Amino acid sequence: MTTRRRLGLLGGTFDPIHVGHLAAAEAVCRALHLDEVWLLTSHLPPHRPQPIASVHHRFAMVALAVQDRPVMRASDVELLSPGPSYTSATLARIHASGVLPSQLFFILGADAFAEITTWLDYPRFLDAANFAVVSRAERVPAGEALDGPGLAARVRRIEADGQAAAPDESETKIFLIDQSTPDVSSTRIRERCAAGDAIEGMVAPAVERHIERHRLYFRGDAGRPGASTDHLTAKPVA
Numbered sequence: 563m564t565t566r567r568r569l570g571l572l573g574g575t576f577d578p579i580h581v582g583h584l585a586a587a588e589a590v591c592r593a594l595h596l597d598e599v600w601l602l603t604s605h606l607p608p609h610r611p612q613p614i615a616s617v618h619h620r621f622a623m624v625a626l627a628v629q630d631r632p633v634m635r636a637s638d639v640e641l642l643s644p645g646p647s648y649t650s651a652t653l654a655r656i657h658a659s660g661v662l663p664s665q666l667f668f669i670l671g672a673d674a675f676a677e678i679t680t681w682l683d684y685p686r687f688l689d690a691a692n693f694a695v696v697s698r699a700e701r702v703p704a705g706e707a708l709d710g711p712g713l714a715a716r717v718r719r720i721e722a723d724g725q726a727a728a729p730d731e732s733e734t735k736i737f738l739i740d741q742s743t744p745d746v747s748s749t750r751i752r753e754r755c756a757a758g759d760a761i762e763g764m765v766a767p768a769v770e771r772h773i774e775r776h777r778l779y780f781r782g783d784a785g786r787p788g789a790s791t792d793h794l795t796a797k798p799v800a
Contacts, residue, residue, distance in 0.1 A: 566662070566664070566665050567597045567598070567665060568594065568595060568596045568597050568598075568665055568667060569596065569597065569598055569599075569600065569656075569661060569665055569666055569667065570587065570590055570591065570594070570596040570598065570599035570600070570667045570668075570669055570694070571599070571600050571602060571652075571656070571666060571667065571668045571669060571691070572586065572587050572599055572600070572601050572602065572669040572670075573601075573602040573604055573640065573647070573649065573652065573668075573670075574601070574602070574603070574604060575603075575604050575607045575610055575613050575620065575748070576601070576603050576604075576620050576621075576623060576624050576748070577613040577614055577615050577620055577748050577752070578615065578620070578623045578748055578751060578752075578765055578769055578773060578778070578779075579601070579620075579623050579624050579627045579748075579765065579766075579769060580744075580746050580747070580748060580751060580764055580765050580769075581744045581746060581763070581764060581765060581766070582743045582744045582745075582746045582747070583601070583627075584627060584628075584631070584634075584766070585741075585743040585744055586669060586671065586696045586741075586743050587599045587601070587634060587669060589696050589739060589741040589743065590667060590669050590694045590696055590737075590739060591633055593694075593696075593720055593737070593739045593741070594667055594692075594694060594720075594737060594739075596633070596667060597633070598633055598634075598635060599633055599634045599635070599669070600634075600635050600636075600637035600639070601624050601627075601628060601634060601635065601636055601637060602637050602639055602640045602647075602652065603617070603620050603621045603624050603636070603637075603638070603640060603641055604640050604647035605617065605640050605641050605643060605644070605645070605646070605647045606645060606646045606647060607646070607647060608646040608647065608648060608682070614752060614778075614779060615778050615779070617641060619772070619776065619778060621636065621638065621641060622772060623765075623769045623772055623773075624636040626766065626768035626769050626772055627765070627766040627768065627769050629768065639652060639655060639656065640652055643655070648681070648682045648683070649668065649681060649682075649683075649687055650681070650682055650683035650686065650687040650690065653666065653668070653687060653690040653691050654690070657690065663689060663690050663691050663692075663734050664692070664734060666690070666691035666692060667691065667692045667693070667694045667737070668691045668692070668693050668694065669694045669696065670693065670694070670695060670696075671695070671696060671697055671743075672695055672696075672697035675693070675695045678693075685713075688713075688716065688734060688736075689734055690734070691734060692734045692735050692736070692737065693734075693735075693736045693737070694736075694737045694739060695736065695737065695738050695739065696739040696741050696743065697738075697739075697740070697741070697743075713736065716733070716734065716735045716736045717735070717736045717737075717738060718735050718736070718737050718738070719737075719738045719740075720737055720738070720739060744764075746764045750764075751764050751765065751779070752779040755773060755778065755779035755780050756779055756780060756781055758780070761773070
């Protein structure tokens, strides 16, 4: 009997990608025994302010962050589609490539999950993938956060190193994963760069070098949309 591949999806603006993103992806890999995680750089985030760095720099930083992580891949699936990057549309494109909903595990944090009822096509997209919510125990959704239509019946709470059940092709689920991740944010990183402060340990070393080399987020930075990106040669991996 062949085991179906389990694919994680972690979307984000990644402006820039930081160690918290990577830690969340690793936690879900362990807890749900994923075979691969795609990091999806959004084209135009529908629920956040527009990015500071150009799309070329953001994708390049993701590629650099995962270059030494065999399970992770930088994906351009959202960059190839114009307009806002809606989760429902992204999942539909991945389904079109032959991946089943039961094989997909969409990774997000508790803060993003708290807003899931406001996403386009809710609750229909809950049938398009499993959802993996990773957060510290005190922030993992509970009570009223799970009262939306179709949510509570799908929820499974597991430990970060727990044994996940095999995919059930008849029903997708919402996995709540208790896992501490580094207390860091892209906003804080940008603020520190603008102030001339160090960001060591907040991003992967290769990402830190890229930010410094191209003066991203520094005052008068060169990485804003519209800046020259001829020097970037990052290629899509997935």
